[in-house]
Amino acid sequence: GGSTSSGAASSSSSAASSSGGGALTGTLTVFAAASLTDVFTDLGDQLMADNPDLDITFNFAGSSALATQITQGAPADVFASANQTQMTVVTDAGLAEGDPTVFTENVLEIAVPQGNPAGVTGLSDFADPDLTLAICAPDVPCGAAAEQVFEAAGITAQPDTLEEDVRAALTKVELGEVDAALVYASDVQAAGDQVEGIEFPEAEDAVNEYPICTLTGSQNPEAAQAFVDLVESDTGQQALADAGFRSPSS
């Protein structure tokens, strides 16, 4: 089974919905990182259930594609990025309404195939040249995070591949093609039975923050704000926690 992020301090999870019942109308377009697909789809369904006249559309893609689209004038109301870098692209373009807030965090875990055939125990195994290992490329958030933890742990990693995204790394773990990969806890959770997660303490040195904001071009700022509120509410945080994310520590 997937690991639970026991290190994550999930805040109190009272199920109080922050949205006013049935007040919102119109359409709402949410641009969100692909890793948020399941959580946000569920939250969107909830909001639509509470507001029958509200219609929410999601555009899930890589954060960088989303940022490009928003700067190109895409009709978006909310942007939830999987990292600060891509959020910066949007804020620098002056398209964010107010300051983005961090609504959740993700930490690295070691993902190993079911049964951990190579007997990986901790981060130090990543220095073993005999193992087949995958980490993310330094250009993408999980890769940047990986660099930080290796630096913190004083380890010179010996990866066989620098993955373009977490998903690609996980696929290889699922198929048993790599002995271990360094990915996010939420991804281990999503991967199901085929993958086991191993936590390690150095992960705290590279916490990945997910910022969210409403956008200046929004046609429906109320609904946008309501969605952001819902994500940040206890309901939202619980849903994120169930998916392996953790609440922002700061």
Next chain:
Amino acid sequence: MLPLLGLLVRAPWSQLLPQLAQPQVGEALRLSLVSATLATLVSLVLGVPIAWVLARSRIRGRSVLRALVTVPLVLPPVVGGVALFLVLGRQGILGRWLYETFDYTIPFTTTAVVIAETFVAMPFLVISVEGALRAADARFEDAAATLGADRWTTFRRVTLPLVAPGVAAGAVLCWARALGEFGATITFAGNFPGTTQTMPLAVYLALQSNPEGAIVLSLVLLAVSLATLLLLRDRWLGRSGVPT
């Protein structure tokens, strides 16, 4: 070829029905087929004449034209999407004018999907039709000219039927490439269920949360497209070279 067997053997068939039951899947499949077909039609209309110019005419700048046509072949699709924004986006060269004049924006619409797919897939049509035209016997065109057919009539009534197998092959490649298009589409058209979410995008999303489901989805796409190709085969492939 062999890899496909591996895929078929290992596919989690139990997920097939639940996946198919999702309304989004049907929508994505429909959108994929429709937009790939439209993109192929647009490519045929624009691409076949371009191929003809490349193969037959002697105008200057043919090599420049060929280079331009070849570009989307080697451009990473994501960059292709960015390039499309630069021209057709709301801030783009043409897009701005469209927006200001007609208050119409292309990105994030089904039109954008078709444009992105056409952009990426048309070169496949052009190059293979050009190859077919070059291999064809141009003397029949002479014969048509002596019968009073102008270049366009000759092209339509003689050249094109003669290279029909080549055009069919090009159209198949174009359609398949359009059907599988991902990078330019997700960049330029976004990923909106019902309007711009084609099957490859749906597969991509499914991969995030449910990898096995994603494989089932792509097998569905595969089956549908193979069925389409097989159905069209007899009508399209035309004249066989097998001596009778």
Next chain:
Amino acid sequence: MLPLLGLLVRAPWSQLLPQLAQPQVGEALRLSLVSATLATLVSLVLGVPIAWVLARSRIRGRSVLRALVTVPLVLPPVVGGVALFLVLGRQGILGRWLYETFDYTIPFTTTAVVIAETFVAMPFLVISVEGALRAADARFEDAAATLGADRWTTFRRVTLPLVAPGVAAGAVLCWARALGEFGATITFAGNFPGTTQTMPLAVYLALQSNPEGAIVLSLVLLAVSLATLLLLRDRWLGRSGVPT
């Protein structure tokens, strides 16, 4: 076509030199060209005979063969990568045997890049060569047979030269598709500078952190591949249909 202009105009040329100075870029470019060329060669060796079987022979199961060949066209590349794993991966049908017998694994090597590119790009060659073969005049093959040429000699010395423009077009498409290959490569071969990081992977990663640099990179890829194609053009394109 137009979009390219947009790209050229807006490209951050100032980044060109710093980007090119990175050793990784040169390595990725070299790897891309080498592996795409190898993949094209492998595709020619395997694909041209397959195309011939599809166009000329009358063996049973031709339509099954055609369907199998067409599969990678419409399979999302990532899924193609997974399929390759299932056969050639460490746990794959063939791969396990390779691993246990020779202690050799294909994934994460340059070989894997070539295999992934071949898998994805070969159908383009096969389909367009088949189209060219079908449009070709089979009577010359009769003439060769009466001169004592067996099917293989006939194919090599008569059929192939006659459809050379079609084969050239197919090879160009195959090469371009291999050069632009992204999904199957990163899935099956991974991404490691120097061994498996091709240009499209480099561009994709650069896009994540430095979008403008990425565009410059892809323009470099573009320029190199266009130059290659233009250089080969005269030698490859062969017989022009322009009446002389």
Next chain:
Amino acid sequence: MSLRAHVVVRRGALLVDVELAVADGEVLAVLGPNGAGKSTVLRVLAGLLAPDGGRVTVGDDVWDAEDRHVPAHERSLGMVFQDHLLFPHLSTTDNVAFGLRTRGVRKAEARTAAARWLARVGLDGFGDRRPTQLSGGQAQRAALARALVVDPRLLLLDEPLSALDARTRLTVRAELRRHLAEFAGCTVLVSHDPVDAMALADRVLVVEDGRVVQEGTPAEVARMPRTDYVARLVGLSLLPGVGRGRSVELDCGGAVAVAEDAQGPVFVAVRPGTVALYLARPDGSPRNVWPATLVAATPHGSTVRCDLDGEVPLTADVTATAFAELGLQPGTRVWASVKASEVAVYPR
């Protein structure tokens, strides 16, 4: 090595059923109208078309039988196609050398032999040209050289001289004749030109509508045609009838006086040159005098060929001078006469 073939094959509406035999070194000319099935027979002999029935053997080898079909490339052939089919991507020399190369002859040697044959058919200096750069007659000669340069067991020539001009035709025909005289294999030649057949063939086979209608030596066929087509070909008028001693009652009506006794069904053959035309009924020795109408006149060198319609349909060759003096023109009513001794009679 002799060829024995019984070819049964359906081509659209036409059922071809032809039996033929060619001895070693023999040349068989196949004559027949357009669409008779001549090229079809050649395609079957070449193995390019599987017959629906029959049998093809060469020497002791069975090439086609119910359970056997030797593919073309395993038969030892030399073939000239009606439309040449020179390989467009090869030079003329390489076209001619092709058959030798597939037989394993080294390149230089094959090209030398090819050049020799090109010279023999008058294409010296054309070796480097592509077929598209040859004139029609030059292409046909290259195709002939390509078929002759190999030393096959069976030579199949489908109208190999049709595109040649009169002079070249003479020299190439002589060259071909010289080659065939020494050639040890069997030759089947299709031609529309009776002169080719007479000059080149040892035996003639006439095919009409997919069937053999006459067979024999060129002289026999020329003297005693058995169908209208053959008669036209060799320039005779053919009149079927029934012999009644020194007279033959024609099937078309009327009678012809003949020099020899004839009984039962016979053919009467009249040479156009022996037919004289008069404006008034002539007196004199010829006992065969018929009224007729001139329907068509074709100048033909110094003579004019006159097609006559009447009780007895005939063709007459008269000198251009006579033609002019008589003031003949289509529609003129004339009297045609032939001496009994000039008329050939032979059994049907």
Next chain:
Amino acid sequence: MSLRAHVVVRRGALLVDVELAVADGEVLAVLGPNGAGKSTVLRVLAGLLAPDGGRVTVGDDVWDAEDRHVPAHERSLGMVFQDHLLFPHLSTTDNVAFGLRTRGVRKAEARTAAARWLARVGLDGFGDRRPTQLSGGQAQRAALARALVVDPRLLLLDEPLSALDARTRLTVRAELRRHLAEFAGCTVLVSHDPVDAMALADRVLVVEDGRVVQEGTPAEVARMPRTDYVARLVGLSLLPGVGRGRSVELDCGGAVAVAEDAQGPVFVAVRPGTVALYLARPDGSPRNVWPATLVAATPHGSTVRCDLDGEVPLTADVTATAFAELGLQPGTRVWASVKASEVAVYPR
């Protein structure tokens, strides 16, 4: 509507430079050996090949000049190509109807006209076939029908009858003759068959090596050939020489006695049928007697054509009977004789 053309064009090593004029309704036959440039001239007239120089005008319209090139499809043409070039993807009917369709004739009407023409060339019932399903002669007739069905200003026929069998040739030639008699435009016909030229053409143009070597009516050309090629074509032996009264000193040596006074450079033409062969020197009236060697003998209907080598190179036609009785064979030494009155003489 008359055609006036001066065609200058380089084809590989050959420089074609031909001037020709064809009046309305006139038929010009272009004769010449293979590779003379006949098809090249036709391609230029059709606008398929831009000439390097010269001028082509039809009536008042300039089709080719230094600064002008009317493309083929804007010329009003009917053309039969030497290799037919029927469209392989269209039925025979649609091939024939093609020219009418491009001229805007409605489909049904065009197909009716096509069917009518197919019947005229004897292809009734072949309308639904693809060209690949036609025999060589049938394809040629379809190509002819395709060119004739439109009513063009210029008809270009490149060996339109070469693949036809003897009988069909007669009927198609007659059909073509009938059509051309009524045809208002200009016709240029290329043929290797002198009979075609004599039967169809009003005027003959002989091209050799890219140049015009003779021009005239068919009868003139047949009577007084000016080159060896033409002489062969019309079946004469041509001997150039210098007239010295009743004798002509031949350029090749020897002399010929003639019936009329001849002075200066002349041609002497001898008809093979007038040449008699003897094994021993004959006594008698013919003053022209030469020793010669038989180099080749070709049977030719009931006569044998004998090529002789000696002081005076000649061709003789002797009957097959005489040939056999004399025991002639290549290498035999003979005496050849011709009566002075049978020899034609005309200025060079």
